[in-house]
Amino acid sequence: MITRYRSLKTCYSENPVLVIDTQSSHGDLLxxxxxxxxxxxxxxxxxxxxxxxxxxxxxxxxxxxxxxxLVQDGCDLLEVAKHKQPE
Incomplete structure (x- = not known):
């Protein structure tokens, strides 16, 4: 099961503040x-x-x-977008 919120790899805390909403649209992620x-x-x-x-x-x-x-967050976003179907 995919969790809705995926923490960024650049998060240094056990409780992430910045996350990717995996339910965002493919276009928004891109x-x-x-x-x-x-x-x-x-x-x-x-x-x-x-x-x-x-x-x-x-x-x-x-x-x-x-x-x-910037680069790591962009790559994390691309990784989530890669597993979503375009609308």
């Missing part, structure tokens, strides 16, 4: 995944275009964490 993956892609493109001499080394872990959250 839209949410697309939003996160495009945000990650846009951030990577911005970083690619920047001169790294301007970057502060302490910002790198923050950037990596943001990218990880």
């Amino acid at each position: 839209d949410a995944a697309d939003q996160r993956l495009r945000a990650a892609s846009d951030l990577l493109e911005t970083l690619y275009c920047m001169c790294f001499k301007q970057a502060d080394a302490k910002d790198i872990p923050n950037i990596v964490n943001a990218l990880y959250l």
Whole structure:
């Protein structure tokens, strides 16, 4: 049996706060995944275009964490959408 709410892999707590509603429409799941993956892609493109001499080394872990959250959440959403039939 599939549970209605699936916790995100990026959840570090035993009691997840952010979850995926597996009963959401296929289109809504894909839209949410697309939003996160495009945000990650846009951030990577911005970083690619920047001169790294301007970057502060302490910002790198923050950037990596943001990218990880966006990509992992997008992948989690795609995984749920993959198992749903399009309307």
